Amino acid sequence: MTDISAHLQHEITLDQQLALHTAATRLADEFDGIYSAETIERFLHTSYDQFATAASIPNYLPLLAERFARQRLRALARVEGHHRDGRPVVLFLCTHNAGRSQMALGFFTHLSGEHAIAWSGGSEPGIEINPAAIAAMAERGIDISEEFPKPWTDEVVCAADVVVTMGCGDACPVFPGTRYENWNVEDPAGLDLVGVRPIRDELERRVRRLLDELNVTTTW
Structure with missing residues:
Protein backbone atom coordinates (compact mmCIF):
# COMPACT_ATOMS: atom_id res chain seq x y z
CA MET A 1 0.00 0.00 0.00
CA THR A 2 1.58 3.30 -1.09
CA ASP A 3 2.07 6.15 1.36
CA ILE A 4 -0.66 8.53 0.24
CA SER A 5 0.31 11.14 2.83
CA ALA A 6 3.69 11.59 1.14
CA HIS A 7 1.99 12.91 -2.00
CA LEU A 8 -0.39 15.37 -0.32
CA GLN A 9 0.28 19.02 0.41
CA HIS A 10 -1.59 18.96 3.74
CA GLU A 11 -1.33 16.91 6.92
CA ILE A 12 -3.50 13.82 7.00
CA THR A 13 -4.57 11.50 9.81
CA LEU A 14 -4.25 7.74 9.70
CA ASP A 15 -8.03 7.36 9.36
CA GLN A 16 -8.04 9.78 6.41
CA GLN A 17 -5.14 7.93 4.80
CA LEU A 18 -6.97 4.63 5.12
CA ALA A 19 -10.13 6.20 3.70
CA LEU A 20 -8.18 7.52 0.71
CA HIS A 21 -6.66 4.10 0.08
CA THR A 22 -10.16 2.61 0.08
CA ALA A 23 -11.32 5.35 -2.30
CA ALA A 24 -8.37 4.68 -4.60
CA THR A 25 -9.30 0.99 -4.71
CA ARG A 26 -12.91 1.77 -5.63
CA LEU A 27 -11.84 4.17 -8.36
CA ALA A 28 -9.30 1.67 -9.71
CA ASP A 29 -12.07 -0.92 -10.04
CA GLU A 30 -14.38 1.58 -11.73
CA PHE A 31 -11.76 2.76 -14.24
CA ASP A 32 -10.02 -0.58 -14.72
CA GLY A 33 -8.55 -0.79 -18.21
CA ILE A 34 -8.88 2.96 -18.75
CA TYR A 35 -6.51 4.59 -16.27
CA SER A 36 -3.58 3.30 -14.26
CA ALA A 37 -3.43 3.24 -10.48
CA GLU A 38 -0.86 6.04 -10.62
CA THR A 39 -3.19 8.30 -12.63
CA ILE A 40 -6.10 7.57 -10.30
CA GLU A 41 -4.04 8.31 -7.20
CA ARG A 42 -2.80 11.56 -8.74
CA PHE A 43 -6.36 12.71 -9.40
CA LEU A 44 -7.40 11.64 -5.90
CA HIS A 45 -4.47 13.47 -4.27
CA THR A 46 -5.03 16.71 -6.16
CA SER A 47 -8.76 16.53 -5.48
CA TYR A 48 -8.05 16.10 -1.77
CA ASP A 49 -5.73 19.11 -1.76
CA GLN A 50 -8.43 21.21 -3.44
CA PHE A 51 -10.61 20.87 -0.33
CA ALA A 52 -8.09 20.49 2.48
CA THR A 53 -7.59 24.20 3.16
CA ALA A 54 -11.26 25.18 3.25
CA ALA A 55 -13.23 22.16 4.45
CA SER A 56 -14.89 22.58 7.84
CA ILE A 57 -15.35 18.83 8.40
CA PRO A 58 -11.91 17.14 8.01
CA ASN A 59 -13.28 13.59 8.29
CA TYR A 60 -15.47 14.29 5.23
CA LEU A 61 -12.46 15.17 3.08
CA PRO A 62 -11.71 11.69 1.68
CA LEU A 63 -15.32 11.30 0.49
CA LEU A 64 -15.29 14.75 -1.14
CA ALA A 65 -11.98 13.93 -2.79
CA GLU A 66 -13.30 10.63 -4.11
CA ARG A 67 -16.46 12.20 -5.53
CA PHE A 68 -14.54 15.01 -7.19
CA ALA A 69 -11.84 12.68 -8.53
CA ARG A 70 -14.54 10.41 -10.00
CA GLN A 71 -16.14 13.36 -11.79
CA ARG A 72 -12.77 14.51 -13.14
CA LEU A 73 -11.82 11.03 -14.33
CA ARG A 74 -15.17 10.58 -16.07
CA ALA A 75 -14.68 13.94 -17.73
CA LEU A 76 -11.17 13.01 -18.85
CA ALA A 77 -12.45 9.71 -20.23
CA ARG A 78 -14.95 11.62 -22.35
CA VAL A 79 -12.30 14.06 -23.58
CA GLU A 80 -9.96 11.22 -24.53
CA GLY A 81 -12.70 9.23 -26.25
CA HIS A 82 -12.84 6.35 -23.79
CA HIS A 83 -16.48 6.97 -22.96
CA ARG A 84 -18.92 8.56 -25.38
CA ASP A 85 -22.56 7.63 -24.91
CA GLY A 86 -24.16 10.45 -26.91
CA ARG A 87 -25.60 12.22 -23.89
CA PRO A 88 -25.01 15.99 -23.79
CA VAL A 89 -22.91 17.35 -20.94
CA VAL A 90 -23.61 20.75 -19.39
CA LEU A 91 -21.35 22.52 -16.90
CA PHE A 92 -22.80 25.23 -14.65
CA LEU A 93 -20.28 27.74 -13.30
CA CYS A 94 -20.62 30.61 -10.84
CA THR A 95 -18.30 32.28 -8.36
CA HIS A 96 -18.74 30.21 -5.20
CA ASN A 97 -20.56 27.13 -6.55
CA ALA A 98 -22.83 27.48 -3.55
CA GLY A 99 -26.09 28.87 -4.94
CA ARG A 100 -26.95 29.53 -8.58
CA SER A 101 -24.88 26.82 -10.21
CA GLN A 102 -25.99 24.25 -7.63
CA MET A 103 -29.68 25.05 -8.11
CA ALA A 104 -29.27 24.90 -11.89
CA LEU A 105 -27.48 21.57 -11.52
CA GLY A 106 -30.29 20.29 -9.32
CA PHE A 107 -32.99 21.21 -11.84
CA PHE A 108 -31.02 19.89 -14.81
CA THR A 109 -30.25 16.54 -13.18
CA HIS A 110 -33.79 16.10 -11.89
CA LEU A 111 -35.45 17.04 -15.17
CA SER A 112 -33.13 15.16 -17.52
CA GLY A 113 -32.84 11.93 -15.55
CA GLU A 114 -30.51 9.58 -17.41
CA HIS A 115 -30.79 11.48 -20.70
CA ALA A 116 -28.06 14.07 -20.01
CA ILE A 117 -25.17 14.84 -17.65
CA ALA A 118 -24.56 17.98 -15.61
CA TRP A 119 -21.66 19.17 -13.48
CA SER A 120 -20.99 22.40 -11.61
CA GLY A 121 -18.03 24.40 -10.33
CA GLY A 122 -16.87 27.76 -9.06
CA SER A 123 -14.04 30.20 -9.69
CA GLU A 124 -13.76 30.79 -5.92
CA PRO A 125 -15.51 27.82 -4.29
CA GLY A 126 -17.20 28.45 -0.98
CA ILE A 127 -17.27 26.18 2.06
CA GLU A 128 -20.88 25.02 1.98
CA ILE A 129 -24.07 25.20 -0.09
CA ASN A 130 -26.26 28.21 0.65
CA PRO A 131 -28.89 26.96 3.18
CA ALA A 132 -31.58 29.16 1.61
CA ALA A 133 -30.84 27.60 -1.79
CA ILE A 134 -31.17 24.12 -0.27
CA ALA A 135 -34.49 25.08 1.30
CA ALA A 136 -35.79 26.65 -1.90
CA MET A 137 -34.98 23.55 -3.95
CA ALA A 138 -36.49 21.29 -1.29
CA GLU A 139 -39.78 23.11 -1.86
CA ARG A 140 -39.63 21.77 -5.43
CA GLY A 141 -38.83 18.25 -4.23
CA ILE A 142 -35.15 18.44 -5.21
CA ASP A 143 -32.44 17.69 -2.64
CA ILE A 144 -29.12 19.48 -3.19
CA SER A 145 -27.98 19.17 0.42
CA GLU A 146 -25.40 16.49 -0.47
CA GLU A 147 -23.71 18.66 -3.08
CA PHE A 148 -20.53 20.58 -2.25
CA PRO A 149 -18.71 23.63 -3.63
CA LYS A 150 -15.83 22.66 -5.88
CA PRO A 151 -13.54 24.30 -8.43
CA TRP A 152 -13.67 23.75 -12.15
CA THR A 153 -10.81 21.86 -13.79
CA ASP A 154 -9.62 21.82 -17.39
CA GLU A 155 -10.79 18.27 -18.11
CA VAL A 156 -14.29 19.03 -16.80
CA VAL A 157 -14.60 22.16 -18.94
CA CYS A 158 -13.24 20.40 -22.03
CA ALA A 159 -15.70 17.52 -21.61
CA ALA A 160 -18.73 19.82 -21.54
CA ASP A 161 -20.83 20.44 -24.63
CA VAL A 162 -22.31 23.57 -23.05
CA VAL A 163 -20.78 25.79 -20.35
CA VAL A 164 -23.24 28.06 -18.55
CA THR A 165 -21.61 30.91 -16.62
CA MET A 166 -23.29 32.98 -13.93
CA GLY A 167 -21.34 35.86 -12.45
CA CYS A 168 -17.79 34.52 -12.58
CA GLY A 169 -16.79 36.97 -15.34
CA ASP A 170 -13.25 36.79 -16.67
CA ALA A 171 -12.40 34.06 -14.15
CA CYS A 172 -14.58 31.59 -16.05
CA PRO A 173 -12.60 29.36 -18.43
CA VAL A 174 -12.89 29.64 -22.20
CA PHE A 175 -11.88 26.77 -24.48
CA PRO A 176 -12.37 26.74 -28.26
CA GLY A 177 -15.08 24.54 -29.68
CA THR A 178 -17.32 24.73 -26.61
CA ARG A 179 -20.72 26.40 -26.54
CA TYR A 180 -20.94 29.12 -23.88
CA GLU A 181 -23.95 30.85 -22.39
CA ASN A 182 -23.93 33.60 -19.78
CA TRP A 183 -27.02 33.70 -17.58
CA ASN A 184 -27.59 37.05 -15.90
CA VAL A 185 -29.15 35.68 -12.71
CA GLU A 186 -28.98 37.37 -9.31
CA ASP A 187 -26.61 35.90 -6.71
CA PRO A 188 -28.64 34.40 -3.82
CA ALA A 189 -25.80 34.92 -1.32
CA GLY A 190 -27.12 36.69 1.77
CA GLY A 195 -35.51 36.24 -1.69
CA VAL A 196 -34.14 33.04 -3.22
CA ARG A 197 -37.45 31.75 -4.60
CA PRO A 198 -37.58 34.11 -7.63
CA ILE A 199 -33.97 33.17 -8.48
CA ARG A 200 -34.85 29.49 -8.22
CA ASP A 201 -37.84 29.94 -10.52
CA GLU A 202 -35.80 31.88 -13.08
CA LEU A 203 -33.16 29.14 -13.10
CA GLU A 204 -35.83 26.50 -13.67
CA ARG A 205 -37.16 28.40 -16.68
CA ARG A 206 -33.68 28.72 -18.14
CA VAL A 207 -32.80 25.08 -17.50
CA ARG A 208 -36.02 23.89 -19.13
CA ARG A 209 -35.29 26.07 -22.16
CA LEU A 210 -31.75 24.68 -22.40
CA LEU A 211 -32.98 21.10 -22.19
CA ASP A 212 -35.45 21.82 -24.94
CA GLU A 213 -32.68 23.27 -27.12
CA LEU A 214 -30.60 20.15 -26.49
CA ASN A 215 -33.57 17.93 -27.40
CA VAL A 216 -33.41 16.21 -24.01
CA THR A 217 -36.57 14.49 -22.82
CA THR A 218 -37.59 15.77 -19.40
CA THR A 219 -39.11 13.70 -16.62
CA TRP A 220 -41.69 16.31 -15.55
Missing part, protein backbone atom coordinates in the same frame (compact mmCIF):
# COMPACT_ATOMS: atom_id res chain seq x y z
CA LEU A 191 -30.77 36.32 0.79
CA ASP A 192 -33.41 34.51 2.82
CA LEU A 193 -35.76 31.86 1.44
CA VAL A 194 -38.26 34.45 0.23
Whole structure:
Protein backbone atom coordinates (compact mmCIF):
# COMPACT_ATOMS: atom_id res chain seq x y z
CA MET A 1 0.00 0.00 0.00
CA THR A 2 1.58 3.30 -1.09
CA ASP A 3 2.07 6.15 1.36
CA ILE A 4 -0.66 8.53 0.24
CA SER A 5 0.31 11.14 2.83
CA ALA A 6 3.69 11.59 1.14
CA HIS A 7 1.99 12.91 -2.00
CA LEU A 8 -0.39 15.37 -0.32
CA GLN A 9 0.28 19.02 0.41
CA HIS A 10 -1.59 18.96 3.74
CA GLU A 11 -1.33 16.91 6.92
CA ILE A 12 -3.50 13.82 7.00
CA THR A 13 -4.57 11.50 9.81
CA LEU A 14 -4.25 7.74 9.70
CA ASP A 15 -8.03 7.36 9.36
CA GLN A 16 -8.04 9.78 6.41
CA GLN A 17 -5.14 7.93 4.80
CA LEU A 18 -6.97 4.63 5.12
CA ALA A 19 -10.13 6.20 3.70
CA LEU A 20 -8.18 7.52 0.71
CA HIS A 21 -6.66 4.10 0.08
CA THR A 22 -10.16 2.61 0.08
CA ALA A 23 -11.32 5.35 -2.30
CA ALA A 24 -8.37 4.68 -4.60
CA THR A 25 -9.30 0.99 -4.71
CA ARG A 26 -12.91 1.77 -5.63
CA LEU A 27 -11.84 4.17 -8.36
CA ALA A 28 -9.30 1.67 -9.71
CA ASP A 29 -12.07 -0.92 -10.04
CA GLU A 30 -14.38 1.58 -11.73
CA PHE A 31 -11.76 2.76 -14.24
CA ASP A 32 -10.02 -0.58 -14.72
CA GLY A 33 -8.55 -0.79 -18.21
CA ILE A 34 -8.88 2.96 -18.75
CA TYR A 35 -6.51 4.59 -16.27
CA SER A 36 -3.58 3.30 -14.26
CA ALA A 37 -3.43 3.24 -10.48
CA GLU A 38 -0.86 6.04 -10.62
CA THR A 39 -3.19 8.30 -12.63
CA ILE A 40 -6.10 7.57 -10.30
CA GLU A 41 -4.04 8.31 -7.20
CA ARG A 42 -2.80 11.56 -8.74
CA PHE A 43 -6.36 12.71 -9.40
CA LEU A 44 -7.40 11.64 -5.90
CA HIS A 45 -4.47 13.47 -4.27
CA THR A 46 -5.03 16.71 -6.16
CA SER A 47 -8.76 16.53 -5.48
CA TYR A 48 -8.05 16.10 -1.77
CA ASP A 49 -5.73 19.11 -1.76
CA GLN A 50 -8.43 21.21 -3.44
CA PHE A 51 -10.61 20.87 -0.33
CA ALA A 52 -8.09 20.49 2.48
CA THR A 53 -7.59 24.20 3.16
CA ALA A 54 -11.26 25.18 3.25
CA ALA A 55 -13.23 22.16 4.45
CA SER A 56 -14.89 22.58 7.84
CA ILE A 57 -15.35 18.83 8.40
CA PRO A 58 -11.91 17.14 8.01
CA ASN A 59 -13.28 13.59 8.29
CA TYR A 60 -15.47 14.29 5.23
CA LEU A 61 -12.46 15.17 3.08
CA PRO A 62 -11.71 11.69 1.68
CA LEU A 63 -15.32 11.30 0.49
CA LEU A 64 -15.29 14.75 -1.14
CA ALA A 65 -11.98 13.93 -2.79
CA GLU A 66 -13.30 10.63 -4.11
CA ARG A 67 -16.46 12.20 -5.53
CA PHE A 68 -14.54 15.01 -7.19
CA ALA A 69 -11.84 12.68 -8.53
CA ARG A 70 -14.54 10.41 -10.00
CA GLN A 71 -16.14 13.36 -11.79
CA ARG A 72 -12.77 14.51 -13.14
CA LEU A 73 -11.82 11.03 -14.33
CA ARG A 74 -15.17 10.58 -16.07
CA ALA A 75 -14.68 13.94 -17.73
CA LEU A 76 -11.17 13.01 -18.85
CA ALA A 77 -12.45 9.71 -20.23
CA ARG A 78 -14.95 11.62 -22.35
CA VAL A 79 -12.30 14.06 -23.58
CA GLU A 80 -9.96 11.22 -24.53
CA GLY A 81 -12.70 9.23 -26.25
CA HIS A 82 -12.84 6.35 -23.79
CA HIS A 83 -16.48 6.97 -22.96
CA ARG A 84 -18.92 8.56 -25.38
CA ASP A 85 -22.56 7.63 -24.91
CA GLY A 86 -24.16 10.45 -26.91
CA ARG A 87 -25.60 12.22 -23.89
CA PRO A 88 -25.01 15.99 -23.79
CA VAL A 89 -22.91 17.35 -20.94
CA VAL A 90 -23.61 20.75 -19.39
CA LEU A 91 -21.35 22.52 -16.90
CA PHE A 92 -22.80 25.23 -14.65
CA LEU A 93 -20.28 27.74 -13.30
CA CYS A 94 -20.62 30.61 -10.84
CA THR A 95 -18.30 32.28 -8.36
CA HIS A 96 -18.74 30.21 -5.20
CA ASN A 97 -20.56 27.13 -6.55
CA ALA A 98 -22.83 27.48 -3.55
CA GLY A 99 -26.09 28.87 -4.94
CA ARG A 100 -26.95 29.53 -8.58
CA SER A 101 -24.88 26.82 -10.21
CA GLN A 102 -25.99 24.25 -7.63
CA MET A 103 -29.68 25.05 -8.11
CA ALA A 104 -29.27 24.90 -11.89
CA LEU A 105 -27.48 21.57 -11.52
CA GLY A 106 -30.29 20.29 -9.32
CA PHE A 107 -32.99 21.21 -11.84
CA PHE A 108 -31.02 19.89 -14.81
CA THR A 109 -30.25 16.54 -13.18
CA HIS A 110 -33.79 16.10 -11.89
CA LEU A 111 -35.45 17.04 -15.17
CA SER A 112 -33.13 15.16 -17.52
CA GLY A 113 -32.84 11.93 -15.55
CA GLU A 114 -30.51 9.58 -17.41
CA HIS A 115 -30.79 11.48 -20.70
CA ALA A 116 -28.06 14.07 -20.01
CA ILE A 117 -25.17 14.84 -17.65
CA ALA A 118 -24.56 17.98 -15.61
CA TRP A 119 -21.66 19.17 -13.48
CA SER A 120 -20.99 22.40 -11.61
CA GLY A 121 -18.03 24.40 -10.33
CA GLY A 122 -16.87 27.76 -9.06
CA SER A 123 -14.04 30.20 -9.69
CA GLU A 124 -13.76 30.79 -5.92
CA PRO A 125 -15.51 27.82 -4.29
CA GLY A 126 -17.20 28.45 -0.98
CA ILE A 127 -17.27 26.18 2.06
CA GLU A 128 -20.88 25.02 1.98
CA ILE A 129 -24.07 25.20 -0.09
CA ASN A 130 -26.26 28.21 0.65
CA PRO A 131 -28.89 26.96 3.18
CA ALA A 132 -31.58 29.16 1.61
CA ALA A 133 -30.84 27.60 -1.79
CA ILE A 134 -31.17 24.12 -0.27
CA ALA A 135 -34.49 25.08 1.30
CA ALA A 136 -35.79 26.65 -1.90
CA MET A 137 -34.98 23.55 -3.95
CA ALA A 138 -36.49 21.29 -1.29
CA GLU A 139 -39.78 23.11 -1.86
CA ARG A 140 -39.63 21.77 -5.43
CA GLY A 141 -38.83 18.25 -4.23
CA ILE A 142 -35.15 18.44 -5.21
CA ASP A 143 -32.44 17.69 -2.64
CA ILE A 144 -29.12 19.48 -3.19
CA SER A 145 -27.98 19.17 0.42
CA GLU A 146 -25.40 16.49 -0.47
CA GLU A 147 -23.71 18.66 -3.08
CA PHE A 148 -20.53 20.58 -2.25
CA PRO A 149 -18.71 23.63 -3.63
CA LYS A 150 -15.83 22.66 -5.88
CA PRO A 151 -13.54 24.30 -8.43
CA TRP A 152 -13.67 23.75 -12.15
CA THR A 153 -10.81 21.86 -13.79
CA ASP A 154 -9.62 21.82 -17.39
CA GLU A 155 -10.79 18.27 -18.11
CA VAL A 156 -14.29 19.03 -16.80
CA VAL A 157 -14.60 22.16 -18.94
CA CYS A 158 -13.24 20.40 -22.03
CA ALA A 159 -15.70 17.52 -21.61
CA ALA A 160 -18.73 19.82 -21.54
CA ASP A 161 -20.83 20.44 -24.63
CA VAL A 162 -22.31 23.57 -23.05
CA VAL A 163 -20.78 25.79 -20.35
CA VAL A 164 -23.24 28.06 -18.55
CA THR A 165 -21.61 30.91 -16.62
CA MET A 166 -23.29 32.98 -13.93
CA GLY A 167 -21.34 35.86 -12.45
CA CYS A 168 -17.79 34.52 -12.58
CA GLY A 169 -16.79 36.97 -15.34
CA ASP A 170 -13.25 36.79 -16.67
CA ALA A 171 -12.40 34.06 -14.15
CA CYS A 172 -14.58 31.59 -16.05
CA PRO A 173 -12.60 29.36 -18.43
CA VAL A 174 -12.89 29.64 -22.20
CA PHE A 175 -11.88 26.77 -24.48
CA PRO A 176 -12.37 26.74 -28.26
CA GLY A 177 -15.08 24.54 -29.68
CA THR A 178 -17.32 24.73 -26.61
CA ARG A 179 -20.72 26.40 -26.54
CA TYR A 180 -20.94 29.12 -23.88
CA GLU A 181 -23.95 30.85 -22.39
CA ASN A 182 -23.93 33.60 -19.78
CA TRP A 183 -27.02 33.70 -17.58
CA ASN A 184 -27.59 37.05 -15.90
CA VAL A 185 -29.15 35.68 -12.71
CA GLU A 186 -28.98 37.37 -9.31
CA ASP A 187 -26.61 35.90 -6.71
CA PRO A 188 -28.64 34.40 -3.82
CA ALA A 189 -25.80 34.92 -1.32
CA GLY A 190 -27.12 36.69 1.77
CA LEU A 191 -30.77 36.32 0.79
CA ASP A 192 -33.41 34.51 2.82
CA LEU A 193 -35.76 31.86 1.44
CA VAL A 194 -38.26 34.45 0.23
CA GLY A 195 -35.51 36.24 -1.69
CA VAL A 196 -34.14 33.04 -3.22
CA ARG A 197 -37.45 31.75 -4.60
CA PRO A 198 -37.58 34.11 -7.63
CA ILE A 199 -33.97 33.17 -8.48
CA ARG A 200 -34.85 29.49 -8.22
CA ASP A 201 -37.84 29.94 -10.52
CA GLU A 202 -35.80 31.88 -13.08
CA LEU A 203 -33.16 29.14 -13.10
CA GLU A 204 -35.83 26.50 -13.67
CA ARG A 205 -37.16 28.40 -16.68
CA ARG A 206 -33.68 28.72 -18.14
CA VAL A 207 -32.80 25.08 -17.50
CA ARG A 208 -36.02 23.89 -19.13
CA ARG A 209 -35.29 26.07 -22.16
CA LEU A 210 -31.75 24.68 -22.40
CA LEU A 211 -32.98 21.10 -22.19
CA ASP A 212 -35.45 21.82 -24.94
CA GLU A 213 -32.68 23.27 -27.12
CA LEU A 214 -30.60 20.15 -26.49
CA ASN A 215 -33.57 17.93 -27.40
CA VAL A 216 -33.41 16.21 -24.01
CA THR A 217 -36.57 14.49 -22.82
CA THR A 218 -37.59 15.77 -19.40
CA THR A 219 -39.11 13.70 -16.62
CA TRP A 220 -41.69 16.31 -15.55
